[in-house]
Amino acid sequence: MVSNVKAVVELVDVWKMYKVGDIITWGLRGVDLKVFKGDFIAIMGPSGSGKTTLLNIMGLLDKPTKGKVFIDGIEASKLSSRDLAIVRNRKIGFVFQQFNLISRLTIYENLELPLIPSGLNAKERRERIVSTLKSVGGDEAWLRKKPTQLSGGQQQRVAIARALVNNPSLILADEPTGNLDRASAKTVIQTFMNLNAKGQTIVIVTHDPEVANCTNKIYVIRDGKIVSVEEPDKDRCLALRA
Numbered sequence: 001m002v003s004n005v006k007a008v009v010e011l012v013d014v015w016k017m018y019k020v021g022d023i024i025t026w027g028l029r030g031v032d033l034k035v036f037k038g039d040f041i042a043i044m045g046p047s048g049s050g051k052t053t054l055l056n057i058m059g060l061l062d063k064p065t066k067g068k069v070f071i072d073g074i075e076a077s078k079l080s081s082r083d084l085a086i087v088r089n090r091k092i093g094f095v096f097q098q099f100n101l102i103s104r105l106t107i108y109e110n111l112e113l114p115l116i117p118s119g120l121n122a123k124e125r126r127e128r129i130v131s132t133l134k135s136v137g138g139d140e141a142w143l144r145k146k147p148t149q150l151s152g153g154q155q156q157r158v159a160i161a162r163a164l165v166n167n168p169s170l171i172l173a174d175e176p177t178g179n180l181d182r183a184s185a186k187t188v189i190q191t192f193m194n195l196n197a198k199g200q201t202i203v204i205v206t207h208d209p210e211v212a213n214c215t216n217k218i219y220v221i222r223d224g225k226i227v228s229v230e231e232p233d234k235d236r237c238l239a240l241r242a
């Protein structure tokens with residue numbers, strides 16, 4: 001299909017049904033969405049509107065009940081579960097509200113985990129880890145520490161580095177500032193802005209208008225459907241405030 005050649009991810013009429021016992025819930029009800037290289041998109045909407053469902057389907061963590069998902073032009077439903085895992089590991093980086101770093105491992109080891117299948121040798125892995133950590137404003141002294149020895153904002157920047165370390169086509173972040181105080185949220189959103197300025201494609205789910213206003217486009221979702229697309233107001237971006 002020619003139309004999706006340039007999209008990093010494209011959703012075509014995506015529906016998602018959850019069935020628990022006899023109870024059916026529609027998480028998504030016909031979503032069409034294209035994300036292009038260099039986009040920085042916020043997804044906003046009330047609790048239960050389908051934001052996490054949408055992100056999980058974009059990131060190949062979950063499959064639609066109906067509709068198609070293309071990643072870099074590859075149709076996800078055509079892949080075996082093994083190939084799906086490979087595409088997910090190479091092309092998509094996830095950032096979560098709870099950071100999800102492994103507490104018994106050092107920061108270095110946390111950042112090394114996604115690189116294990118890459119075929120890089122130990123020296124190449126170290127170089128990649130150090131440069132990626134620096135790209136999120138991190139400090140090499142963090143590498144020997146355990147996650148709990150860092151602040152929340154520092155841990156989230158490590159989590160962003162972990163998402164980035166394989167040079168993915170797309171970063172997906174679900175409420176990445178939801179667990180942070182304002183000052184830490186500001187450093188995290190500033191980190192995303194810096195990465196996007198260097199060309200990284202990013203989609204973030206947020207409840208916070210001051211975070212959404214730092215992106216380049218806001219999609220509003222309600223009852224499983226995208227109901228509007230809004231232009232952010234940069235004067236109300238958290239990271240650009242005094």
Ligand SMILES: Nc1ncnc2c1ncn2[C@@H]1O[C@H](COP(=O)(O)OP(=O)(O)OP(=O)(O)O)[C@@H](O)[C@H]1O
Pocket residue numbers: 018019020025026027045046047048049050051052053054
């Ligand atoms: N695993 C599941 N099983 C059954 N229903 C689910 C499941 N996951 C989500 N849902 C339902 O699908 C709908 C969308 O949920 P989703 O988690 O995507 O919302 P959300 O917008 O991320 O909400 P929040 O802002 O609270 O995180 C909700 O009605 C939810 O109850």
Ligand SMILES: [Mg+2]
Pocket residue numbers: 051052053
């Ligand atoms: Mg959610």
